Amino acid sequence: MNKFGIVAIGLALIAAPVAAGNRLIVPGQPVAVAKSMLTVTPAVEWNKLGARPGRNSETWTFDGDALNDLTFYGGIEPERTLFREVSKRNKPLPRVKATMLVTDIPTLVENSYRIALDTPLFTVEGMEPMAFAGKPGIRFTYSFTRPNEDLPRKGEGRGAMIDGKLYLITFEAPRLHYFDAGVASFRQVADSAKL
Amino acid sequence: MAGWMIAAALAGAALGADASDRLAPLPPYGTAYTPTTVDERGLWQQADEAERDLRDSPAVIRDAALNAYIGKVLCRSVGEDRCRGVRVYVVRAPYFNAFMAPNGMMIVWTGALLRLRDEAELASVLGHEFGHFEMRHGLKTFRRGRTIGDIIAWTSVISPYSTLPVSLIQLHFSYSRAQETEADLMGLRYLTAAGYRPLAASRIWERLMAEEDATALGRKRRVTHHYSAGFFADHPTELARATYLRETAGADGERGDEARDAFLTAMRPWRATFLADQIKRNDFGGSEYLLGELATGHWTSDLLLTRGELYRERGNPRDLVSAAQFYQQAIDAGCTDPIAWRGLGPSLLRGQQAAAGRAALKTYLEKAPAASDRAAMAMLIGEGGVQ
Numbered sequence: 001m002n003k004f005g006i007v008a009i010g011l012a013l014i015a016a017p018v019a020a021g022n023r024l025i026v027p028g029q030p031v032a033v034a035k036s037m038l039t040v041t042p043a044v045e046w047n048k049l050g051a052r053p054g055r056n057s058e059t060w061t062f063d064g065d066a067l068n069d070l071t072f073y074g075g076i077e078p079e080r081t082l083f084r085e086v087s088k089r090n091k092p093l094p095r096v097k098a099t100m101l102v103t104d105i106p107t108l109v110e111n112s113y114r115i116a117l118d119t120p121l122f123t124v125e126g127m128e129p130m131a132f133a134g135k136p137g138i139r140f141t142y143s144f145t146r147p148n149e150d151l152p153r154k155g156e157g158r159g160a161m162i163d164g165k166l167y168l169i170t171f172e173a174p175r176l177h178y179f180d181a182g183v184a185s186f187r188q189v190a191d192s193a194k195l
Numbered sequence: 196m197a198g199w200m201i202a203a204a205l206a207g208a209a210l211g212a213d214a215s216d217r218l219a220p221l222p223p224y225g226t227a228y229t230p231t232t233v234d235e236r237g238l239w240q241q242a243d244e245a246e247r248d249l250r251d252s253p254a255v256i257r258d259a260a261l262n263a264y265i266g267k268v269l270c271r272s273v274g275e276d277r278c279r280g281v282r283v284y285v286v287r288a289p290y291f292n293a294f295m296a297p298n299g300m301m302i303v304w305t306g307a308l309l310r311l312r313d314e315a316e317l318a319s320v321l322g323h324e325f326g327h328f329e330m331r332h333g334l335k336t337f338r339r340g341r342t343i344g345d346i347i348a349w350t351s352v353i354s355p356y357s358t359l360p361v362s363l364i365q366l367h368f369s370y371s372r373a374q375e376t377e378a379d380l381m382g383l384r385y386l387t388a389a390g391y392r393p394l395a396a397s398r399i400w401e402r403l404m405a406e407e408d409a410t411a412l413g414r415k416r417r418v419t420h421h422y423s424a425g426f427f428a429d430h431p432t433e434l435a436r437a438t439y440l441r442e443t444a445g446a447d448g449e450r451g452d453e454a455r456d457a458f459l460t461a462m463r464p465w466r467a468t469f470l471a472d473q474i475k476r477n478d479f480g481g482s483e484y485l486l487g488e489l490a491t492g493h494w495t496s497d498l499l500l501t502r503g504e505l506y507r508e509r510g511n512p513r514d515l516v517s518a519a520q521f522y523q524q525a526i527d528a529g530c531t532d533p534i535a536w537r538g539l540g541p542s543l544l545r546g547q548q549a550a551a552g553r554a555a556l557k558t559y560l561e562k563a564p565a566a567s568d569r570a571a572m573a574m575l576i577g578e579g580g581v582q
Contacts (some may be wrong), residue, residue, distance in 0.1 A: 072445045080286040089416055094477050099545040103571050107508060120287045120305075120472050121253055126567035129574040140572055145253050153255070 021050035036074025098164035132160035222281030242298035297333030314454035315395035325382030392451035393444035414482015499525035
């Protein structure tokens with residue numbers, strides 16, 4: 001192989017993570033999310049982040065995930081965790097169970113966050129029935145504080161158990177300004193979910 | 196435990212300060228104490244900054260009654276003159292821990308409050324931490340650390356729990372093993388002088404060992420109980436601590452006040468929160484051990500309810516059967532909290548017992564007409580549902 005070829009392969013290797021990185025989501029077109037059959041049709045532009053919190057998940061944001069974080073979980077199978085497990089031995093995360101009821105989803109989210117973020121400051125504020133991709137589902141609201149910062153955050157989740165798998169979309173942002181500014185766009189995305 | 200060590204520690208404690216600290220002879224708990232040396236001033240300044248951060252942290256529990264009680268126990272165990280130099284902060288964190296900064300800021304985690312059984316045990320923990328303060332361990336560690344390199348900087352990065360402000364984590368002092376032993380024995384001296392039961396101190400460590408083992412077994416890990424302290428360990432092993440505390444407590448270690456009722460009364464308003472924080476750690480083995488330990492043969496309705504939640508949240512088929520039994524036992528034991536029926540219903544539904552599950556959820560809806568999850572629970576039994 002000539003020198004040029006080697007350089008080209010080298011460049012391709014360096015460029016690969018960039019290509020798989022953050023991407024603009026175009027409004028008005030259905031897009032499959034979280035490596036699953038779940039599709040949504042956003043009404044406004046979002047940025048898709050290259051980093052995923054887990055295997056079947058995907059994060060969108062407007063201003064960066066610390067300010068507004070829309071995360072899709074596309075069919076988490078039984079005995080799998082919501083996020084990538086940091087330490088299975090020392091900090092195991094709770095697992096999805098096939099028999100879970102929709103009312104168990106907020107608890108799974110709460111316990112996963114408490115362990116993954118290392119914070120006891122997480123409260124599920126309320127839940128109510130709401131269809132998810134045409135199936136019986138749940139809408140719930142929560143509030144939490146990440147460790148090492150005093151910034152109160154709010155979150156809203158929409159999810160369902162479909163064929164024993166967990167489908168979930170969450171939106172979270174600082175309570176000050178960002179939550180209220182972004183929640184309508186999140187709800188529009190969640191309403192457009194189809195399987 | 197070497198006798199000379201105990202003797203040395205007690206002698207050191209009696210003197211109040213190390214001989215090398217002749218420049219700073221005043222006790223640090225004195226009114227308007229001003230740090231004397233440049234090292235001590237720097238350390239206090241750092242600690243003051245950490246305290247300002249912590250004071251505003253949402254993780255601090257500000258309940259007046261709880262804080263007043265802990266202050267009272269501290270004052271009884273170390274004496275009225277000493278305790279005035281200390282500010283105690285109760286931090287919401289479901290692990291056993293307490294620590295002391297050199298400026299008199301004491302931090303107690305709620306996981307410690309959940310695990311202690313009586314006032315004597317609380318007094319022994321508070322007395323131990325106060326011992327670090329009185330003997331200026333923070334300062335000595337700092338000086339030693341500066342001489343031998345950046346060990347402090349590294350150990351402070353490895354924090355077991357990070358709810359606390361960053362500045363506080365940087366200030367997470369790890370005292371040396373000898374200092375821990377010294378503080379243990381100092382704490383024991385306070386405990387005896389205050390008329391508390393001296394054996395209380397050793398029991399805490401015995402139970403913590405068993406809980407660690409239970410956690411390891413529950414997570415299918417090898418039980419690697421530390422019977423000897425590793426080279427880099429900054430605390431003596433729990434076994435060593437239990438042993439020397441038991442020996443020093445002596446033959447009349449059982450004598451003295453344990454004030455169990457006063458302790459339980461003070462913790463009652465918070466117990467449900469502490470228990471809920473514990474089971475949400477997803478530590479099935481450790482939580483199951485702890486609940487059994489708190490019950491000591493007598494399962495009260497709140498412990499049964501928590502055990503039901505623990506099993507339901509793990510959610511294996513046989514766990515759901517056990518969970519339903521525990522909720523039912525809690526109800527039979529006089530539990531009136533609607534949460535029992537909210538747990539019982541879904542456990543039965545998930546365990547294919549539809550009729551009984553629906554009945555339990557119906558009871559929940561009757562008992563908690565204004566609950567924030569009312570509509571969602573009603574959907575489970577086919578009342579209302581998806582729009």
